[in-house]
Amino acid sequence: MSKKAERARQFFRDLKKGPVAPIYYVHGAETYLLDQAVEALIAAAAPEGTNAFNLDTFQGRSASGEAIRAAAEMLPMMSKRRLVVVRDMQEIPLSELAHLEDYFTNPSPTTCLILHARTAQKKIDGRSGVIRKLKKAAEVCEFEALYESDIPAFLEKQAASRGMRLSRPVTQYLVDAVGTDMAELQQALEKIDLYVGPRNGESSRQVDLDEVQEVIAHxxxxxxxxxxxxxxxxxxxxxxxxxxxxxxxxxxxxxxxxxxxxxxxxxxxxxxxxxxxxxxxxxxxxxxxxxxxxxxxxxxxxxxxxxxxxxxxxxxxxxxxxxxxxxxxxxxxxxxxxxxxxxxxxxxxx
Structure with missing residues (x-):
């Protein structure tokens, strides 16, 4: 397992151990793991579930730094913690994020602020003052695009969760045909699952290469x-x-x-x-x-x-x-x- 894959696994392991931090910054090129990280953070920060009173979600370019800060500074209502989720932070101008600098220095102890950034197509200037302050204040994890050698284990695990067994030629074909993007690989597995269908009530279905070639275009x-x-x-x-x-x-x-x-x-x-x-x-x-x-x-x-x-x-x-x-x-x-x-x-x- 590469260091990239191990860092991702360690993030999820640490999150299960707790406690929940006031600020998380998850970023990188691997969008599937980023989405999984946000969902895991929400579940850890609000194990009893979320409600409209204690959850604010902001999206990319339309987000205002002042509005994010105001939401993060609000006190929770009938709950021990508020959740503020900011997706696609890479689309927010640094001038807007600058409104959060003071908050990063002194975050609310009753809020979990989750900042998510997909950097495959748009980079964030890590040299800027606000990003340096964010990295210092937050629990940070970069989810990099994984190496091809990491993908077969991922595919086999995800296939097993769907009741499918993949041979090594099948996993290699999927890497060649689809790539290493986990979201696209998940979609490919879903197509294969639907195509193969149930087989006489078998709990684990062996998937053959010719079946995969039939349904997954290269x-x-x-x-x-x-x-x-x-x-x-x-x-x-x-x-x-x-x-x-x-x-x-x-x-x-x-x-x-x-x-x-x-x-x-x-x-x-x-x-x-x-x-x-x-x-x-x-x-x-x-x-x-x-x-x-x-x-x-x-x-x-x-x-x-x-x-x-x-x-x-x-x-x-x-x-x-x-x-x-x-x-x-x-x-x-x-x-x-x-x-x-x-x-x-x-x-x-x-």
């Missing part, structure tokens, strides 16, 4: 391969158009970068001499992908030189850091990456 993989094909062809303009479509569809630049990096890591591994003549099943097993997709990776392995792949993978590390910390727009960072991969084509046409 849209994510095809979109990524459209992009990597364009990069492999040194077709800068085509790669830009695909990137723009992905960004418009709500995909974050960081996730696009991770998809490209994963793709080229697999391509590089397939250049191992021991795998060049391996059959599809053996090659797929060696690099950890579904046999359904391995031919596409093999095709790209024949396109790139070993030195080129090593250079691309080094650059991907720099891009990852830039997307997390650089003031440059994410689109510009990706455009520069694509230009570097496609440089020979750009040079020949320039």
């Amino acid at each position: 849209t994510r993989v095809r979109t990524v391969f459209d992009l990597t094909d364009a990069l492999g062809e040194r077709n800068y303009q085509k790669a830009l158009l695909i990137m723009e479509r992905m960004l418009l569809d709500g995909q974050s630049a960081l996730v696009i970068s991770h998809m490209i990096a994963r793709h080229f890591r697999i391509v590089a591994r397939l250049q191992d001499p021991s795998l060049r003549n391996a059959n599809n099943s053996d090659a797929a097993r060696a690099v950890g992908v579904s046999p359904f997709f391995v031919k596409d990776y093999q095709r790209h392995a024949r396109t790139f030189a070993v030195e080129e792949l090593a250079s691309i993978l080094r650059r991907m590390l720099e891009v990852d850091n830039a997307l997390k910390s650089s003031p440059l727009p994410d689109r510009v960072t990706l455009e520069e990456l694509f230009a570097q991969i496609c440089m020979r084509a750009l040079h020949s046409t320039g």
